[in-house]
Amino acid sequence: MKELLIDFTMVGLLLFCMNGLLNNHYIQNEMVSKNIVAFEQNVQKQKEVNSDEGLYDNQKDNTLSLIVKKISQICIQIIQTIVLLISQFISNIL
Secondary structure, three states, X not given: XXXXXXXXXXXXXXXXXXXXXXXXXXXXXXXXXXXXXXXXXXXXXXXXXXXXXXXXXXXXXXHHHHHHHHHHHHHHHHHHHHHHHHHHHHHHHO
């Protein structure tokens, strides 16, 4: 039982780290940073600046982010079921 609990904890930690690295907010920040650098280079070169620089229209999650969300939702449901079973077992014993 101890090993199973450790395994669930490690899977949860892995999903948390993957979500932190691959979530939509991180990708959005990277795209904005690249657009800012490109804008600064255009200003230094005295090029004409387009009005849509730095604009971020894509608010949808990417495919990997959706997969991680689905996996984490499934893990949460599994953990909830296990906790419910254990609590029912304990309540039956008492």
